[in-house]
Amino acid sequence: MTTENNKRYILFHCEVNFLKRIGVLTSGGDAPGMNAAIRAVVRKAIYHEKEVYGIYYGYQGLIEGKIERMDVGSVGDIIHRGGTILYSARSKQFMTDEGKQKAIEQLKEYRIDGIIVIGGDGTLRGAEELTNLGVDVIGIPATIDNDVPGFDYTIGFDTSLNTIIDAIDKIRDTATSHERTYVIEVMGRDAGDLALYAGLAGGAESIIIPEKELDFSEVVSRLRRGHERGKKHSIIILAEGVGDGITYSKKIEEATSLETRVTVLGYIQRGGSPTAADRVLASRLGARAVDLLLKGETGKVVGIKNNEITALDFEVAFHRKRELNEQMFRVALELSI
Secondary structure, eight states: OOOOHHHHHHHHOOOOOOOOEEEEOOSSSSOHHHHHHHHHHHHHHHTTTTTEEEETTTTHHHTTTTEEEEEEGGTOOOOOOOOTTTTTOOOSSSHHHHHHHHHHHHHHHHTOEEEEEEEOHHHHHHHHHHHHOOOOEEEEEEEOOOOOOSSSOBBBBHHHHHHHHHHHHHHHHHHHHHHHHHEEOOOOOOOHHHHHHHHHHHSSSEETTTOOOHHHHHHHHHHHHHHHHOOEEEEEETTTTOOOOOHHHHHHHHHHOOOEEEEOOOOGGGSSSHHHHHHHHHHHHHHHHHHHHHHTOSSSSEEEEEEEEEEEEHHHHHTTTOOOOOOHHHHHHHHHH
């Protein structure tokens, strides 16, 4: 089916308010709260007497037709669970024109009128491409990295942040006991939000993030000043987008002669039961996404800004520059003297 025919098909559906079946998928890296979002989508759609189809294994599953109808029972007892019951996968095939056309053919085969896509930056950009091919799509940002432009928080960020803080508290206990400096490497890709928020909440001496270049000599000076006034242990938070913790810890030990250890938190940051904040956010976004589809709106990503649920066109969201919270960064610097 050509792109023009795709568009005419979808436009016809919208003009006669013909939406009867909604698909939902999760893709990319998992994030705590995805299940809560799936639950909200399914229950909201059924409340409005629409059929809901779960698309398993993300875009790859869409291409392969791994699609099953869902009911209220399908999403029972999942709001508190991490991960995603629809599973996730990364699909190189979807990146090709042929792959996208196969995905659209599967939507036609199952007579799905619109889909809700839950995931991070790469997943939502894939959703934008489907929109450009005439598919009705609403995106929901779910990623621990908190790197989707235009919104304050993404689903999963709060849970991951709390996981990191819990780890910092535990590591500080052993750092104090052995009078050591610890470098803690956290996730975030090219975004420093996890490191910044965790560093501020965890009382880190230094926070190293991609958005703000902190001279290594300043990190060393902070450690020495603390040591001179009797502080025998320190915590440094390093965002993975800056470099690896092992290399950074060796540099610190060589420059200061302070006993230094490194902890790479890794995938523990993605798991666990979502916090109340993530469950509430996911539920609100899932319900709003269904509302938008029922109103005939498409090509939008729905998120939270200033505690209000809002929707942005894909092209608007992805052409915005992601902004660091400068005020928070200044506070973190001032408090880590």
